[in-house]
Amino acid sequence: MVFCLIASFACQPKANEEKTEKPVKDIVAHSFQTAVPLYQNLLSETVDDFENYPHSLQADGSLKYLQIDEWTGGFWPGILWNMYAYTQDESWKKAALEWTHSLESNQFNTSHHDIGFMMYCSYGKAKQFEDNPGYQQILVTSAQSLVKRYSPKVGSIQSWNQRKSKGDFNTWAFPVIMDNMMNLELLFYASSVTGDSIYRHVAIQHAEQTMKNHIREDYSTFHVVNYDPESGKVLHRQTLQGFSDASTWARGQAWGIYGFTTTFRETKDPRFLEAAMGLADYFLDHPNLPDDYIPYWDFNAGEPGYFPDWEYDAKVYPKQPRDASAAAIAASALLELSGFVWEEKQKKYDQAAREMLLSLSSDQYLNTDQENPYFLLKHSTGNLPSKNEVDVPLIYADYYFLEALLRLKEMQSK
Template structure:
């Protein structure tokens, strides 16, 4: 009887929160998209003449940092344009989204790294929601085939980076797999569904299981990089390249894990993946080092005793936030809350709203046009390399807009 009473109370709390926050949700959603419109207009003007340079961040002098078509973030800009079209229904954004999406077509044959899922599913994957174009489907299937070329049966994983020099005492990563790679599996699930070829799905599940086993620690924190022996499949080393130290928890890596395992559960309904997503989400939200506004520092263990970096540690910058990790997590939580019990649903939905409320306000939202191009400020790319520290990042904007759309849909579902 007591458990039933608690359950009913939680349902009432969720319903009350949904009604009370409806106007607030609309306000933060409207404010964010209205802020984005002139910024992305500016970005379109600067990129109009060259469809081979994809906006990524800013240089210290304020000029736009572009990456080329073969780099990992090319798909986020067309994806942003699709989200702008979805919200505004303005054909201008659709026309630009089509143009920028189709500029990536040659990437369907890119086998140089694992990021083809980011590049092609964030662009073409959004496009197919609005355009029934068989050519787009063919491009996505070929992209999935290219990604599968990096799969090693012995390891049971997709190789993220090519064999490369490592850091610290380890000389070489033979077969490095990074947590980020979980995000590319959605492309494989899509390809399996449209082709009826289960091999894509099998590879995605195998990769997710290996990541769950070797990247996720018993407390549901995570390693960034796991290095395998490609001949035997043996785990050789576990590291955290973009985090504070090898045994620390890099905030964006944790966010990739929450999002990735939630998505894999959606596609498989395998509760092992749901349990992993829940554990990683709870680690993130319950961590004593998470600031009150829920925008994490770039690593959860910066400066803590027992976490020793093997790089030049610049103490004065230890508290840099990562808005990109927050945006990814908020988007993930708004999906994860659909698969859990009432208590967890309330926790995750509330946390996502808190994160988005913070991101939709100063100092994170670029309301004053501190820079003329990007929506979110204060993200961190690779702190240990002193690369992209406290800057706007295109993928922070992408996942922020995605999360706003998911929040809007949750509002509709709860009314």
């Protein structure tokens, strides 16, 4: 595989000539070194508390926690495993083991679809470094819990339970969200270690339905597709966390790039590669992608022709917030995707991922001044329509940023 920019960011697909060229190893080392005191602080703050999982910051700057059954619990132990992977410092491994083990009961969680995030980002990481046969069974049990939410009539895994909706429909009967693509890796793993094809079958069926019903003709994406659980018919489509139902929510697009790249890796089905490339090209070629490659929270926010069905106050958000988490997710996905495509596309995806990581490792996004004492990346957006977590650090932004840096380091070593 040919890699452009093996030592520096000399070639650039966008007009960024004024950027300072940095060797890859410096970007990786600088980011992990910046992370050390922040995560030491976070460990000190959460010592002996294995019931609340760090998620973000409150408005007053205090830590915001989510509980064990919430979707982001696996990212904190996953971050600790990423720190151990880079540093080989046993103290990070010890902490990673403790926080991973705290999630064990989640293997039986069937209340939502996020068990892949929760268990594969924790136990999935742990099995790479710790020879514990119990981890495999925990992950298989987690996969068994996830497939309980699969409907053969719909051909998808139900993301949320039936709940109140917005717009013309009062209820989401069987909602499926783009984020759900991120849980399929757990299912592929379960089939690979058990020899039982049911998990793989469910993952492929789900990916096919997502490809069919979430992706628009131009490879932009809807966030939510609501199905009739009896007929499997699409009832309506929405973009709940984006600007409008017709717009493209940046993190949702990133989830799609990542999820379809993973699905292609596991299946070698060219349809999934085509989907991943189409989503990636939409992301990278969009005229509203800033020169630093860190997207606004929604690609179409505020554009003529896009109208939200929620109360949007342009005075509160005169400048659209960025979403560093979307960039971190996309960067990690693009690095892997670049290994599956021909040279022209490979260079495009590889360069774009490196540009994203270069920006994220700059003082603008990296928490070098310890603006907050706990998280590595600044300027992420969780759910702007709900006025929740706007321009804040988010635990999953840190997780995918570190994952992308480790992927970049591995590519460099090859």
